Amino acid sequence: MSEAVLDIQSLRKTVHKGKNIVEDVSFKMHKGEILGLLGPNGAGKTTTIRMIVGLIKRSSGSVSINGTDMDEDSQTCKRQIGAIVENPAFYDYMSGWKNLQQHARMAIDPVSDERMQDIIKLVQLEDAIHDKVKKYSLGMKQRLGVAQALLHQPSILILDEPTNGLDPKGIRELRDYLRELADQGISTLVSSHLLSEMQLMCDRVVIMEKGRLIDETVIGELDQSDEQKVCIVAFQCRVDQIQEAKALIEADSEIELLHIEKEQTLVLKLHEATIPDVNKKFVEAGIDIYAIERKKTTLEEKFLSLTNTRNMTDIKEVQS
Amino acid sequence: MITLIQNEWIKLWSKKRTWIFALFILLITIGIAFFFKSVIFDMDAANDENWEQDLEEEIAVQEEIMADEDADEWQVENAQMTIQQNEEMLASGINPNKTNNMIFLEETFPFLASFITLFSVIVASSIVSSEIDDGTMKHLLIRPYPRWKFITAKLITTVGFSLSLIVVLLVSNLLIGTILLGTGSLSTEIMVNNFETTPYLSTVGEVLPARVGLYVLNVLMFIIISFSVSILFRSQTLAVGIGIFILFGTNIAQSFNVLLADTSWYQYIFLPHLSLPEYAIRDEILPGVGLAFSIMVLSVYALVFLGACFTYFQRKDFAE
Numbered sequence: 001m002s003e004a005v006l007d008i009q010s011l012r013k014t015v016h017k018g019k020n021i022v023e024d025v026s027f028k029m030h031k032g033e034i035l036g037l038l039g040p041n042g043a044g045k046t047t048t049i050r051m052i053v054g055l056i057k058r059s060s061g062s063v064s065i066n067g068t069d070m071d072e073d074s075q076t077c078k079r080q081i082g083a084i085v086e087n088p089a090f091y092d093y094m095s096g097w098k099n100l101q102q103h104a105r106m107a108i109d110p111v112s113d114e115r116m117q118d119i120i121k122l123v124q125l126e127d128a129i130h131d132k133v134k135k136y137s138l139g140m141k142q143r144l145g146v147a148q149a150l151l152h153q154p155s156i157l158i159l160d161e162p163t164n165g166l167d168p169k170g171i172r173e174l175r176d177y178l179r180e181l182a183d184q185g186i187s188t189l190v191s192s193h194l195l196s197e198m199q200l201m202c203d204r205v206v207i208m209e210k211g212r213l214i215d216e217t218v219i220g221e222l223d224q225s226d227e228q229k230v231c232i233v234a235f236q237c238r239v240d241q242i243q244e245a246k247a248l249i250e251a252d253s254e255i256e257l258l259h260i261e262k263e264q265t266l267v268l269k270l271h272e273a274t275i276p277d278v279n280k281k282f283v284e285a286g287i288d289i290y291a292i293e294r295k296k297t298t299l300e301e302k303f304l305s306l307t308n309t310r311n312m313t314d315i316k317e318v319q320s
Numbered sequence: 321m322i323t324l325i326q327n328e329w330i331k332l333w334s335k336k337r338t339w340i341f342a343l344f345i346l347l348i349t350i351g352i353a354f355f356f357k358s359v360i361f362d363m364d365a366a367n368d369e370n371w372e373q374d375l376e377e378e379i380a381v382q383e384e385i386m387a388d389e390d391a392d393e394w395q396v397e398n399a400q401m402t403i404q405q406n407e408e409m410l411a412s413g414i415n416p417n418k419t420n421n422m423i424f425l426e427e428t429f430p431f432l433a434s435f436i437t438l439f440s441v442i443v444a445s446s447i448v449s450s451e452i453d454d455g456t457m458k459h460l461l462i463r464p465y466p467r468w469k470f471i472t473a474k475l476i477t478t479v480g481f482s483l484s485l486i487v488v489l490l491v492s493n494l495l496i497g498t499i500l501l502g503t504g505s506l507s508t509e510i511m512v513n514n515f516e517t518t519p520y521l522s523t524v525g526e527v528l529p530a531r532v533g534l535y536v537l538n539v540l541m542f543i544i545i546s547f548s549v550s551i552l553f554r555s556q557t558l559a560v561g562i563g564i565f566i567l568f569g570t571n572i573a574q575s576f577n578v579l580l581a582d583t584s585w586y587q588y589i590f591l592p593h594l595s596l597p598e599y600a601i602r603d604e605i606l607p608g609v610g611l612a613f614s615i616m617v618l619s620v621y622a623l624v625f626l627g628a629c630f631t632y633f634q635r636k637d638f639a640e
Contacts, residue, residue, distance in 0.1 A: 055638040075464040094331070
């Protein structure tokens with residue numbers, strides 16, 4: 001991997017009463033990468049992102065952009081960031097064009113009218129750019145937000161919950177833009193609580209829960225239909241055989257027992273390729289299997305297995 | 321910094337509200353001019369050669385009141401004042417019915433300017449808080465400028481707005497005054513009645529520039545207070561409310577002046593000092609309290625307000 005364009009080290013935010021809403025969050029983002037910050041609502045994603053862009057003061061930890069520390073030279077760092085924090089917000093009494101001009105003027109390196117035109121074309125707002133923003137649909141605002149964030153040619157794009165309020169078409173378009181940008185070498189950090197989207201959008205995700213980073217996953221690996229693919233499968237057997245079946249599974253270190261449903265179904269986390277072997281194992285042991293059911297898919301099951309079953313399983317073991 | 325002020329200025333004048341404020345000042349000035357011409361200034365009387373006789377008749381009436389033993393104390397005082405005023409006018413040959421654009425400007429400026437104070441309070445209270453409420457503030461703060469520059473630009477813009485309205489007021493007032501009431505000069509003599517000392521003779525040139533200059537300082541103070549309150553209390557409504565309260569409060573304070581003038585603390589409250597334009601026609605607003613002292617007290621308050629609001633804004637976490 002190339003060097004990190006964004007390097008987050010031990011980020012912590014302590015609010016009043018000494019409670020840490022973000023604790024010990026460290027990750028790196030590489031050039032041209034689309035990195036997802038995934039977690040349920042209230043996991044600290046937004047706080048983390050706002051600490052990176054300087055809207056919220058860090059209690060401790062460091063942020064560096066292309067090797068420059070934010071504390072040492074925040075202006076140099078900030079000019080390399082383009083961001084939409086939560087919803088894109090505009091002066092709705094002005095036209096899209098005038099809104100972009102506002103941001104163009106604030107850019108340290110001058111932004112030419114040509115650049116403005118190019119970016120408007122990229123987000124396909126040519127027809128509406130001179131209309132007042134209050135007439136824009138949410139999707140159009142989102143696109144104008146992307147244009148605004150990219151106007152000063154940042155090397156890092158940060159989007160906080162960008163898919164909020166977007167229709168499926170809008171989401172797909174956004175995904176395509178981000179991919180295009182990634183091909184041009186722009187790195188994107190995007191936060192979301194929607195797994196399926198992150199899976200489609202990102203190269204890699206880091207998962208947060210309760211203010212901490214709990215996992216890091218390369219999406220490509222999840223999508224591979226090779227033997228390494230991890231999935232969650234429910235094996236249904238008879239109530240009177242459940243203890244027997246449980247013992248059998250626990251003897252195998254490759255398979256992890258997540259929990260038991262209704263005293264007759266074992267929910268297991270295992271590699272996809274080993275499903276037939278497990279079934280065979282049950283049959284050979286004389287345990288009757290009534291149903292085998294795949295639970296959830298890829299990132300979603302990973303996410304759930306990480307967050308929902310934390311009390312039952314040790315996170316460290318879950319990491320594959 | 322210039323860029324930020326330019327941006328703020330464009331945003332301010334892109335709002336309909338701002339234009340309505342300016343238009344209002346223009347229209348009310350014209351309206352007042354017609355009102356004065358038809359109701360207050362008796363244009364027929366102005367050409368009447370018998371004005372001296374009228375004044376003398378009035379003196380005679382007032383003398384009767386003074387001679388009347390049943391007359392109340394206030395009636396006697398009032399009569400005395402009127403007699404003095406009339407005698408003075410007779411002595412210096414001022415026709416009280418005679419009017420021109422200078423007298424009109426001198427007499428209407430305080431009333432018309434109070435609308436500018438009101439509009440300035442509204443703009444000052446909303447220029448920061450509306451951007452926080454609309455979510456556009458966070459998209460400013462992620463740009464490579466220190467935070468204090470953004471609010472400094474906003475404060476300067478608000479002051480610019482007030483000055484513009486003052487210019488609109490002065491220009492429109494002179495124009496309409498000239499058209500309706502004819503040309504006068506700065507040396508036009510006027511009677512100054514400040515309800516404390518005996519009425520005395522002065523000229524427009526002596527009173528008006530001082531009135532306008534002191535008004536600018538006064539409105540600046542209003543801006544600083546509303547601006548700071550809106551930031552410190554994160555509430556546009558509260559700031560407008562407090563601004564308007566102070567606006568009327570200064571009038572109310574004047575009635576407290578007599579009651580509280582003897583207390584040692586009253587002169588350190590900013591409220592009585594917020595009627596700076598009064599100094600155009602009198603030397604002290606409270607016994608022993610002159611212009612220099614008032615400006616000193618207000619400066620201290622201004623520094624405290626601004627210090628608190630800049631410190632707060634610089635450290636604030638934008639979490640919502």
